[in-house]
Amino acid sequence: MPPKNKKKEKDIKDPQKLKELGNKAFLAKNFEEALELYSKAIEADPTEAAFYTNRAAVEIELEKFDDALTDCDRALELKPAFAKAHFRKAQAFREKLENLSAIEETKKALEIEPQTADFLKLFEELKQEYEEDNSLPDDHPEKIRFDRMLRWLKEGGSQFDKLKIRYYTADYRGVHAARDIKKGETILYVPKEQIITLEMAFASPIGKLMFEKGLRQRLISPKHSFLSCFVMQERRKPDSPFQHYLDILPKNFSNFPIFFTEEEKLWLKGSPFLDQIEEKILDIKSDYDLICKEAPPFAQFPIQEYSEIRMMVSSRIFGIQVDGVKTDGFVAYADMLNHKRPRQTTWNYTDDRRGFIIEALDDIKRGEQVYDSYGKKCNSRFFLNYGFINLNNDANEVPIRIFYNPDDKLKQVKQDMIKDTAEYKKFRVVETFNERIMQEFLSWLRFVEYDENIMLLIQYQAAAQQAAQKYRRGDDSDSDDQDDPSKGFKAKDLPPLSIRNEKKVLTKIAQLCRAQMEQYPTSIIEDREILEREDLTFNQRNAVLYRSGEKHILFTLMFYAEKILPMLDMDFKAARQLAQKTRELDECGDYLTNSIYYLIKKENAK
């Protein structure tokens, strides 16, 4: 039996009453019910224009935009100067992404009711949307190429009705929500046939040669090389099935640091990042030379083109699993999403749907940019591999090299202990002592700075070896080398050894950071002033942002080391009081407890 009030609703014949109930259902977001009630109101009185516009409002919610337009037209036939009907038509056109028609209808609504706030608001929003969506004229070659690519995607079965592309400049684009997007919605689907995968690269003429010569194992970046090679071959084929996609790929790579001019590199003077740039250039050249040698037809492609395409590949491909096989691929449209953290969308390839999908992890409002997270990465990786800097990045690192002290009498013993004769060890330090890498950094410094009774270190070595034997007996799984204790003592987990040693560690940190800071021609404050200038180019700005990020880490670590150092001459109470007074040291809570207070208590107890 239907509930009592529903039964009553069924019997209602009064059109006004039906409309009121429809309004109630609409407000309660019971759209199907509202649709039924408004339809009944129309049946009861087909001459009331407002019933049609009310029903149009529900139809918009139910994404029946054409029905909404038809209802508004009926309303206008009944009541020609009905502003609300034009307003609803505008809303429906906006949802259909027909922005110009939406603007026209809003204008008509405003001619009738110039002061209505909702109409004015919609008009402003539409105008702004139109300007942002049309920053390039329709006949701009990029826009024409893009429209062709979108058509190709749609005809091939891709779906992206809730998304639109915006051009910030002719070669910097991003994806925006064309309509409100709800959490959990699939916002992009690209079928398998439209994805370029590594397997296609292996099967291409040059790819085959490379494969046969074992380059998959011999190149520094095999995946990127195979895909680059595929793209370069396809671009030369007038009938490539991927032609429309390849046409829209970026043409300007000057934002990638490996292409910086000498003048631009000067903006990075003093930064260890310059070494990373050089290493990358050499890696690319080495891969290029090897491919030319082993697959001679490849030599037709100039190294400049290969380098550009390599950067394009590394900044755009997705690691996916297709039919159980791990691969990498270009996914058109998906590669238009810019990076932002935290993650707002998630992507994967699903065998069920035979395609790549992106899902929203949150509600995204119409007009907002839709981002993908490229992961938690240091700015050096964003800069080097993607050509941009991520502001307020909490994952930044600076490489620091630690050498043995020249007068270290125990150096030989230490090198024998760790079975490593390297003169230095490099760490990518971060600005908090809490990260695992900083434990390793501190541990290594304790080892290098140790100049006391070597027996203590030998005890740690014995303990590490014992742990290794136990490990070998108890576990035969494939483990990551890094954490495999059977590889012996690595000086990775040395606890604080003594006050004397820890003082040397902190002094060394301060020295290393200061020495590195002195390499830069400008200070953090000067960098801040430079960033206020308006004449900086994109690359200059990124370089200054990048180097200030490095300096920030170095400065912070130096600050911590210098603030903590005097505590090692105090008793526990005084040390803790000093720490409590220095709010910046809150970040070092674990280090203070596990290292500084621990050592003070241990040595005071003697």
Ligand SMILES: C[S@@+](CC[C@H](N)C(=O)[O-])C[C@H]1O[C@@H](n2cnc3c(N)ncnc32)[C@H](O)[C@@H]1O
């Ligand atoms: C996967 S593509 C994204 C689409 C790209 N914007 C386009 O127009 O083709 C990655 C490139 O977009 C740019 N990019 C992505 N996220 C960015 C961000 N948060 N800030 C600046 N540039 C970004 C970088 O040039 C990067 O190499």
